[in-house]
Amino acid sequence: METLIEMMKKVLADTFALYLKAHNYHWNVEGQNFPQYHEFFGNLYEELHGAVDPIAEHIRALDAYAPGSFTRFMELTEIEDELSVPAGVEMARRLMTDNERVMATLDVAQKLADTVGKSGLANFLQERIDIHSKHQWMLRSITK
Numbered sequence: 001m002e003t004l005i006e007m008m009k010k011v012l013a014d015t016f017a018l019y020l021k022a023h024n025y026h027w028n029v030e031g032q033n034f035p036q037y038h039e040f041f042g043n044l045y046e047e048l049h050g051a052v053d054p055i056a057e058h059i060r061a062l063d064a065y066a067p068g069s070f071t072r073f074m075e076l077t078e079i080e081d082e083l084s085v086p087a088g089v090e091m092a093r094r095l096m097t098d099n100e101r102v103m104a105t106l107d108v109a110q111k112l113a114d115t116v117g118k119s120g121l122a123n124f125l126q127e128r129i130d131i132h133s134k135h136q137w138m139l140r141s142i143t144k
Helices: 002-028 034-061 070-076 088-115 119-143
Strands: none
Touching (some): 002 034, 002 070, 002 119, 034 088, 034 119
16 A cells, blocks of 8 residues: 555656646746647646545555655655747657656556555546547647
């Protein structure tokens, strides 16, 4: 169970990091196709933001404390902080790479939840995988 709890903390940190990066890009994108990028990044960060609280609540349901600081999130995630303002298509490429990382974390967590008989959590994580698969398709299409 402890392994599942730690993986769920990583799911939360990864999701928050991807949310923050998408929000950053939404604010700072410019150039050709600005309206499309701005809207897409806005939809992406809003969806991710909506997932943060349910993920944290699943951690609490496992009788653990959810991490909630930038320091702890940075320790848990492999998603790199964004300090530059790349072009819109490069923003999409970076989000696509990061989304792949989130999907990998979700996959591990989903399998662990299934293994320990947490079927509700496993189902929730599978739904998140499906949502991120759609994000991946859209990001991949933008970058072609």
